[in-house]
Amino acid sequence: PDFGSCPRKSTVAGGGTRSRQWWPCELNLAVLRQFSEKSNPFGSDFDYASAFSKVDVAQLKKDITAVQTTSQDWWPADFGDYGPFFIRLAWHNAGTYRAIDGRGGAGQGQQRFAPLNSWPDNANLDKARRLLWPIKQKYGSALSWADLFVFAGNTAMENMGFPTYGFGFGRVDTWQSDEGIYWGGEQEMFPEALNNVVRYNGSTDFTTRADELESPLGAVSMGLIYVDPRGPNGTPDTKASALDIRETFGRMGMDDEETVALIAGGHAFGKTHGAVTGDHIGPEPNAADIELQGLGWKNSAVPGNGVNSYTSGLEVIWSRTPTKWANEFLFSLLNNNFTLTKSPDGAPQWEALDANASYPDPFIPGKFRRPTMLTSDLGLRDDPVYNNISKTFLNDFDYFTKKFGLAWYKLLHRDMGPIARYLGPEVPKQAPLIWQDPLPNATYKTLAASDISSLKSQILAAPGLNVSNLVTTAWGSASTFRISDKRGGANGARIALQPQASFAANNPPRLAAVIKALKGVQTKFQSSGKKVSLADLIVLGGAAAIEKAAKAAGITLTVPFTPGRVDATQDQTDVSTFAFLEPKADGFRNFGHGTASSLTEELLVDKAALLTLSPPELTVLIGGMRALSANFDGSSTGILTSHPGQLTNDFFVNLLGSYASWSVVPNTNSELFQSTDSTGKVQWTASRADLIFGSHPELRAVAEVYGSSDAKNKFANDFVAAWAKVMDLDRYDVSGHSGPY
Template sequence: MSEEVRIGGRCPFAGDSVGGAAGSEPTLQHWWPNRLKVELLHQNPAEANPQDADFDYAEAFEKLDLAEVKKDIKELLTSSVDWWPADYGNYGPQMIRMAWHSAGTYRIADGRGGAGEAMQRFAPINSWWDNGNIDKSRRLLWPIKKKYGDALSWGDLIVLTGNCSLEIMGFPTFGFAGGRIDAWEPDNLTYWGPEGWTGKKPEDAPPGPMEGHPDQMVNRGLRWTGEAGDENYDLEAPLAASNQALIYVDPEGSAKKGIPEDSAHDIRITFGRMAMNDEETVALIAGGHAFGKSHGMTPPDEIGPAPEAAPMEAQGLGWHNPRGKGNAEDTMTNGIEGSWTQNPSAWDNSYLENLFKFEWEQTRSPAGALQWTPVDKDAPRTPDAHREGVDHPLMMMTSDIALKVDPAYRKICEKFLADFDYFTDAFARAWYKLTHRDMGPKSRYLGREVPDEDLIWQDPIPPVDFELIDAGDVADLKARILDSGLTVSELAGVAWGAASTFRTSDKRGGADGARIRLAPQKDWPVNNPGEVDKVVATLTGLKADFDGAQSGHKKVSLADLIVLGGCAAIEKAARDSGVEIEVPFTPGRNDATAEQTDEQSFRWLEPVSDGFRNFHRTDIRYNVAPEQIFLDRAALLGLSAPEWTALTGGLRVLDINADGPFKQHGVFTDKPGVLTNDFFENLTSPDFEWQKIDEDGLEFTLTDRHSGEARFKATRCDLVFGSNSQLRQLAEFYAQSGGHEKLVHDFVAAWNKVMMHDRFDVARKQRATT
């Protein structure tokens, strides 16, 4: 390359300057910040993955000698290196923090976050202030990752190392499951909050070296409503952390005010948003703080930039500390300094004993952060992590004192204090849930340390212990279903309602289990409860007739019948439009019971806005437009832009909209229940014009330009397929000559993809056969 091509010079390809200020370039996002980013549906493409297309991670992992892997990890944990010395000669505590923070991004509202894809390796998470120096933990693990290669993903290695760390310090873990498959690029879709990178509003000054530092994150009004203790005090959905760039809550208390009662409010809301109840919350905090220390020896304004902004020569390591050694006794992470216990590298109950035995007074760390120290000067002291013969006062954070002052948390703490074995079991189970919550059903778990016990948060479904229906049975049942009096829209609507609860994020939901017949799903307005009752009652009768007529062990589950009913309906709708097609169907689902269903947990799967069925609750204040929520739901279903478009156009003409103000909107056809391409033909026709009905621009009418007749009504989730430039090309594709038959085939393929999302048993069998 020519010597004239240099940083700050002219770009040799397009003539644009590459030396301008970051963010000043005329990008698409710069000019059109509110556009619908349809390209986000195509993240993590095959082209980004260097592995062979036929690489089977489950097969590779199962060949590992897990005991040997753990032996290697445990040896590394007690082998301190000079460039980043281990506190107390044991890397265990910092590796527990690494695993915790990897899994702790999980949130139950949309299932995003968690340890599943090891997103902790990428921006923005790798550069959040709360993840300070976790980059060093992962770099310490590189020799293990290098040794085992593709057979051990970063996601599995991070969680397994957390388990090994607990075990070498005397804690009996509950179990471990492999099966996390790494991503190969950052996640650009997940919404982490309204604040800018510094925790301020986006229009504020650009970030400096301390981007994401909690000192800059006090504008809680951006994601919170009300004040702590108020009736309306809550956190914006789907967010779970109390501030931008934090995993849970600010350890110094709400808005760094150091008020334990307010911190308790934050803890309950944020841990609840991460699927933890009060007991699990206390177990995790008390158990995690039994180990290690916090670091706050250097003022935050002296620390260098986070990994993503670090200089080239740092090679991905950030937060350079210029003071003293830059590590060891001079380390800086969250700004709080000290340890909670007298023996920070052993499992015991001294954290809770210290918290309740002593009175605590507020003080500040060398870095200036709020923390607490015992009032009693005769209280035990904690050893220095690196210097022999040096000790320090014990430390508590405001978020620790919160457990003592909150009545419900205090009661749980007292229970743990009175029964250490019970506390040990509670922490083991809570840690297992924390690190495995985003993996989905137990059928996806790999390895020899998977516990036998089925846990309610795993959404268990009884194993299939009966002979499955065959092709002849399928044909017979389809005929019976279509002769039952149920309409195409009723059958397709209930099947879609059952299957479309699935989330690719945490692998929850789906048609398997037939939970659409159980609370809370049967009562969701989006599911048209009256139709659900009618369809389930009819199919239950067909199931009883079929099962009763069989000899031996052959049965059909209601879950299979619900999906099969949708398949039969679509075949009829396609046939009525002049296209013969067979919709794929794979039996093997079973029916869950109410006792196997965590009703409170499943409430988070209920959509408040669902563009697939033109459902949008008008009693809720939204911060984003309906089409943005629609895009998010398409992403959670793992759909591409063409799949999203084909499904929407097909579902509209099948007339499966939810009851409510938009029941008739988007059904751009005179033949509802027939699988035509009418939605796209009418949407793209120049003979019609659209007019806004309401001031907010949520409803529209389609008027014939020649006659002035109002033909159809629409929502934003309909018109976006004509207004967005990328989606319009797809809408025109299905509206053009030959588009009808293509739409039918694409709709069926996308439909089957959604119906099969939760059939992990089938995916595993296919891997085994190939």
């Protein structure tokens, strides 16, 4: 075989031209199937929390410290200390997080897989991960890679004198690349990708375009974590670099002060690597030959590491004490005159030509260099707001230390979701921080079975409440959950607070009426001296409505209900970042439609993926929600039944039983369709989120199961199971719920 050519013409193992190549626009359901138990060597019963409980964290720290301070010949440590390298490892794992869709971040150990393992910005972090293998090997299943990557950085920082704010373990490894993340549309990687203006809406002017960065992306280019260290598109414009920094760090949910703290704090340690020219560097791990065993960027200089290291191609050192926590970076930044120079590879960087050479060489004791900086570093000096913050930090090291500690903690934990997920002895004892979406502790007993059944009757009897509005409200509350950063969900009843109470998908006036009626039930119940949270009542209302609808269809069932939710206050709700949880479209409630870049049905699949639904769960939920007349606006779109409010499989029966009679409703941009009967009379209307279940071959195959004559009970039972799953997605507080990943 011709090993050199790629792509190759293989006749086995998925080779050949696939459907995706023939019909590239077919709706892709792959994101609903990923992270299946088939890929997980630990199996679906594996509970990371209990496996981790055996780890002796003090011993783990000793083990990490030993690795950190033992230089290996195959990848010699600068200054005899891998600490800064491990900090960069942690930062690049966590730094892919973006607040808009909650994706990215350190939570799944994704840097083990492509594309992240091979991103140019992650150059040589393959070696950092390999250095940690003996530790991973020792602890096995009890310590995830995801936890180890960030904990190694955290421990390294402590070993170098930085007092961290704390640390929570609990990141569960995944076993394949997360195909649900949109990393951008470029066909090329950084630096070539910089010429692509797709993610900037066509704009080439980097002095004005920073905020045009395509949503939900958090980096200026494919292959970078945030910004180009050389300045925008390799242009050493420090002020424009600051604009990119503000936009991209803002996408991570960091404000100006947190941003300066992170960069100045991070670059207090270590150095950059560009001792030789880039033409010495071989392919990244995913393109490297089999005998390189997963390592990439092989450097042909002799030696190909240590004194000749090449990572970013920039050769900068920021501090006189690069392995010790000190205010050296900011001191250098604000006290030197930097002149534009070039790295040995020809990349723009800055040097204080008139300063003393007092910055240590990483390998030659007694040899010193002059202070140097990246263009992006100088953005902290030349942007007026960053400049003020930098000065404050330089003048008050304790304040800087405190702010960096908080920002670093936020960086590493931002995607972990409820504090109930945090494990280990170092979880801070202080009150939770606002970005952790705090919930109050329950000060009352969870509901007894008898209370649950009496509350259900009271809800169904309450004026203004009906199957449709109870179901949409419960759905609106629970379906804000997103597995990406585990925010949202029904716990906290934040649907009654801003901004959720104003989400258009929640139909604010109708929602307000439902909340008012449920509060009436709550008040009455509490007058007996007992307590129930609004959050529980919202979910219970959905359960009561579904049971009623099933009964009306001749089916007796009980919807599983897990009590114990609590109600958050407005003060505990970060309005600006909760706004990101607003759905652009929610096909489950037939709300909204596609955007310039994504079709309605693609947004439906994306929402289903964030709710961890499988293709059958997605299908059965849609069929059930239509039967229950759960459109956000009470419209009849997709309600393919003459018995709305009964839990029947009519949606599937009528969808699959209509023969070629659907047509586009004019002027709806192919968003709305109608079917006519033999006399030409309009029979049903439906959206793309409805018709996709008849047109997509795999969804249709599932719809056929639920539309069959033997499926009435299966349909109802599967619907209830999927519904209950969604209601409980955020219940990390309930023991035994460790979440899918």
